[in-house]
Amino acid sequence: MNKKIKVLAISTSPRKNGNSEILLNSFLKGAEEKNAEIEIIRLSELNIKPWLKPDYNTNSFNSLDEKNIYTELKNADIVVISSPVYFASLPAQLKALIEQAQPIWNDRVFNNINYRNKMADGYFLCVEGSNNKIFFENAKREIKVFFKTVNINYIDDVFCYQVNDVGDINKKKVTLYRAYEIGKISVDQFLSNDHAVK
Numbered sequence: 001m002n003k004k005i006k007v008l009a010i011s012t013s014p015r016k017n018g019n020s021e022i023l024l025n026s027f028l029k030g031a032e033e034k035n036a037e038i039e040i041i042r043l044s045e046l047n048i049k050p051w052l053k054p055d056y057n058t059n060s061f062n063s064l065d066e067k068n069i070y071t072e073l074k075n076a077d078i079v080v081i082s083s084p085v086y087f088a089s090l091p092a093q094l095k096a097l098i099e100q101a102q103p104i105w106n107d108r109v110f111n112n113i114n115y116r117n118k119m120a121d122g123y124f125l126c127v128e129g130s131n132n133k134i135f136f137e138n139a140k141r142e143i144k145v146f147f148k149t150v151n152i153n154y155i156d157d158v159f160c161y162q163v164n165d166v167g168d169i170n171k172k173k174v175t176l177y178r179a180y181e182i183g184k185i186s187v188d189q190f191l192s193n194d195h196a197v198k
């Protein structure tokens with residue numbers, strides 16, 4: 001039997017079943033139909049801290065939570081991050097997780113050591129209350145830098161405008177369907193992609 005494709009889903013919002021999590025669930029439904037193994041991490045339930053160490057070259061993580069997430073990230077074939085826009089970009093809890101990649105960035109840039117020995121595929125799902133394209137671009141730029149640091153190819157994204165209250169996104173049928181389709185395609189796409197580390 002073929003090995004199952006592992007999908008790691010990182011959900012950023014503190015609102016369980018909020019708009020970004022509903023969008024994520026659509027993506028995961030698609031991936032699950034393709035027999036992927038799914039793991040969901042909800043960032044707001046963890047104790048993730050921003051980078052607070054004066055030593056920028058240290059190799060240690062702040063807490064077990066960060067260590068565990070970075071272990072999961074390393075083992076995933078597909079990584080999907082879902083997030084709301086907060087103040088024109090990523091929420092602090094996601095930014096904090098990203099900052100904890102600093103030891104990995106150091107290894108990559110100064111020691112020529114890669115975090116993974118094969119590239120994963122990465123997807124970004126993002127929602128906002130307003131209708132501002134720049135906010136998604138801000139968020140996407142940070143996710144792209146993060147993905148590059150941890151050897152993940154940025155494959156695709158789904159952005160959803162003008163959703164504020166929990167469940168507003170249920171009216172955005174086309175967007176939800178797009179996330180579902182991308183989730184479904186993600187598994188076949190992973191199997192056909194080149195995963196050589198760049």
Ligand SMILES: Cc1cc2nc3c(=O)[nH]c(=O)nc-3n(C[C@H](O)[C@H](O)[C@H](O)COP(=O)(O)O)c2cc1C
Nearest residue numbers: 013018019020084085086087088128129130163164
């Ligand atoms: C702290 C905070 C900051 C926000 N900043 C923005 C913003 O800058 N632009 C925007 O369009 N929406 C902003 N929003 C609205 C959320 O992006 C929106 O409500 C979204 O649907 C929440 O997704 P969720 O249900 O997955 O948490 C903000 C919400 C919060 C709580």
